[in-house]
Amino acid sequence: MDFVLSLMVGLLLVILIAVLIIHPYTIIRDLVNYFFKDYINRYLLLKKLKPRYKKILVDYCLYYHQLDAQDQKIFRRRVQKFISIKEFVPRGDLRKVTDEMKVLIASSAIQLTFGHPGVYFEHFWKILVYPDTYYSNIAQRYHHGEVNTKGYIILSWVNFMEGYINRTDGINLGLHEMAHALKLENAIRNNEYDFLDFDVLKSFDIESKKEIEHIRNGDIEFFRDYAGTDEHEFFAVVVENFFERPALFKEKKPYLYDLTSKLLNQNPLNGRGYGEMG
Numbered sequence: 333m334d335f336v337l338s339l340m341v342g343l344l345l346v347i348l349i350a351v352l353i354i355h356p357y358t359i360i361r362d363l364v365n366y367f368f369k370d371y372i373n374r375y376l377l378l379k380k381l382k383p384r385y386k387k388i389l390v391d392y393c394l395y396y397h398q399l400d401a402q403d404q405k406i407f408r409r410r411v412q413k414f415i416s417i418k419e420f421v422p423r424g425d426l427r428k429v430t431d432e433m434k435v436l437i438a439s440s441a442i443q444l445t446f447g448h449p450g451v452y453f454e455h456f457w458k459i460l461v462y463p464d465t466y467y468s469n470i471a472q473r474y475h476h477g478e479v480n481t482k483g484y485i486i487l488s489w490v491n492f493m494e495g496y497i498n499r500t501d502g503i504n505l506g507l508h509e510m511a512h513a514l515k516l517e518n519a520i521r522n523n524e525y526d527f528l529d530f531d532v533l534k535s536f537d538i539e540s541k542k543e544i545e546h547i548r549n550g551d552i553e554f555f556r557d558y559a560g561t562d563e564h565e566f567f568a569v570v571v572e573n574f575f576e577r578p579a580l581f582k583e584k585k586p587y588l589y590d591l592t593s594k595l596l597n598q599n600p601l602n603g604r605g606y607g608e609m610g
């Protein structure tokens with residue numbers, strides 16, 4: 333009996349010591365993560381963008397040119413990190429995912445998350461690139477792109493490029509699919525969970541419902557008909573317009589524009605600074 337008792341006491345002591353050692357560690361780690369994660373991801377642990385990638389960014393990324401020197405540096409490093417942590421997979425007849433594809437796809441993700449320095453769409457670890465539209469067996473139709481909860485972002489390169497060739501029509505496949513990824517990432521419980529302001533998101537949802545109703549009723553409105561599909565497509569179309577024609581967006585829908593600006597923590601009409609929302 334004495335033996336069993338001392339064994340139990342011993343076991344309890346071991347557990348107590350383990351809790352005392354491990355617990356402060358997890359508390360400190362969680363505190364550091366909570367307060368400094370954005371800072372760490374923004375300035376530290378980021379490597380320089382490879383020179384061959386930098387040339388592509390400079391040659392093709394308009395958003396990058398609109399940033400000041402300090403933000404350009406952050407943007408470059410964040411693009412490098414995105415490329416490093418994702419797996420890019422060629423699909424269909426595409427032989428390989430080229431440097432241009434990697435840099436421009438990464439740029440569209442970083443453009444969207446530039447106001448949220450800690451967000452890299454952790455859940456979406458695989459980027460599948462098709463040369464052109466592709467047939468989806470699940471949906472039984474041709475697709476330009478999609479975001480799949482299994483963790484894939486799927487893009488057709490021709491359609492991706494078309495989005496950037498016309499920069500002011502409010503149609504941009506890259507930003508559209510990244511917007512889906514952003515919204516899902518915010519809802520999936522992981523390190524990047526719940527980064528969008530809850531109250532702003534709530535107000536945005538209320539506005540979405542009203543706008544979708546207008547679109548479905550055929551009222552003359554700002555967003556294309558596809559935005560009326562559901563609240564997910566509405567959000568993605570809003571994001572496309574936010575970056576491609578912000579002045580017109582703000583003029584037509586000032587409240588929704590400000591909500592989008594607050595959600596994304598950036599304002600294309602105001603430079604790119606953090607928290608400079610009007």
Ligand SMILES: [Zn+2]
Pocket residue numbers: 508512564565568
């Ligand atoms: Zn969509």
